[in-house]
Amino acid sequence: MEPNAVVELRNVSIYHTRDSFKEASFRKKRDNCDLVLSDVNLTVRPGELVYLIGRVGSGKSSLMKTLYAELPLVEGEGWVAGFDLTKIRRKDIPYLRRRMGIVFQDYQLLTDRNVFQNLQFVLKATGWKNDMEIKNKIAEVLNEVGLVNKEYKMPFQLSGGEQQRLSIARALLNNPQVILADEPTGNLDPAASDGIMQLFRAIAGNGCAVIMATHNIGNIQQYPSRTIRFNQGQIEEIDIVSILGY
Numbered sequence: 511m512e513p514n515a516v517v518e519l520r521n522v523s524i525y526h527t528r529d530s531f532k533e534a535s536f537r538k539k540r541d542n543c544d545l546v547l548s549d550v551n552l553t554v555r556p557g558e559l560v561y562l563i564g565r566v567g568s569g570k571s572s573l574m575k576t577l578y579a580e581l582p583l584v585e586g587e588g589w590v591a592g593f594d595l596t597k598i599r600r601k602d603i604p605y606l607r608r609r610m611g612i613v614f615q616d617y618q619l620l621t622d623r624n625v626f627q628n629l630q631f632v633l634k635a636t637g638w639k640n641d642m643e644i645k646n647k648i649a650e651v652l653n654e655v656g657l658v659n660k661e662y663k664m665p666f667q668l669s670g671g672e673q674q675r676l677s678i679a680r681a682l683l684n685n686p687q688v689i690l691a692d693e694p695t696g697n698l699d700p701a702a703s704d705g706i707m708q709l710f711r712a713i714a715g716n717g718c719a720v721i722m723a724t725h726n727i728g729n730i731q732q733y734p735s736r737t738i739r740f741n742q743g744q745i746e747e748i749d750i751v752s753i754l755g756y
């Protein structure tokens with residue numbers, strides 16, 4: 511792995527098994543699998559904001575799933591936050607995920623718990639025990655995402671943008687080296703979407719890599735950055751600035 515990289519993929523192919531219950535056989539033989547992407551080479555360094563763009567079904571989510579070890583890496587080499595994806599064991603996956611934050615389009619909050627409890631749940635599940643440290647950490651991430659004084663709100667009492675901020679706060683709890691965001695602005699109106707983009711830029715500015723799958727070209731126009739296009743089973747880096755005509 512390149513010393514400074516937080517994500518590195520070399521000559522990776524990504525498959526989906528047709529039978530998700532047969533992961534063991536998936537690792538051994540690939541004949542019952544669909545190839546999604548091949549020849550994937552990608553290096554992401556601290557502080558980079560990288561957009562993943564491409565048509566529906568072009569493999570953006572599959573690439574992200576490979577990075578958080580939801581899909582096994584069966585061909586090629588890959589490292590994320592110091593973990594070798596070809597060697598990672600099932601019991602190590604939670605430790606990999608503590609070094610990354612994952613943000614989804616639909617927030618995936620615990621709807622029966624308030625803001626504080628949503629964050630407390632994750633901290634306790636990842637080994638935090640001291641109540642004062644938990645309180646301080648929650649105050650710190652809520653401040654970072656602009657949700658101060660919302661600790662006792664339930665998710666349904668928050669706007670879409672605020673719910674996404676909470677899910678980003680949750681992603682930040684364990685000081686991740688990389689955030690994977692799959693269509694994070696997909697459910698938001700333009701103003702809320704812009705706020706989330708500014709937040710991700712600030713997070714990247716603090717040194718955390720951000721990899722974001724998006725269909726929102728307006729966001730990329732507003733905040734141009736490194737862009738990877740998914741097309742016909744391959745990925746390629748594109749010069750978004752010249753394509754968009756700056």
Ligand SMILES: Nc1ncnc2c1ncn2[C@@H]1O[C@H](COP(=O)(O)OP(=O)(O)OP(=O)(O)O)[C@@H](O)[C@H]1O
Binds near residue numbers: 566568571573740
């Ligand atoms: N769990 C799965 N099992 C089998 N095939 C899958 C699975 N998930 C996705 N696929 C297939 O893998 C391919 C890539 O899908 P993926 O969700 O990665 O695309 P995407 O670029 O993220 O699409 P979108 O923009 O809609 O999110 C598609 O052909 C899809 O049908």
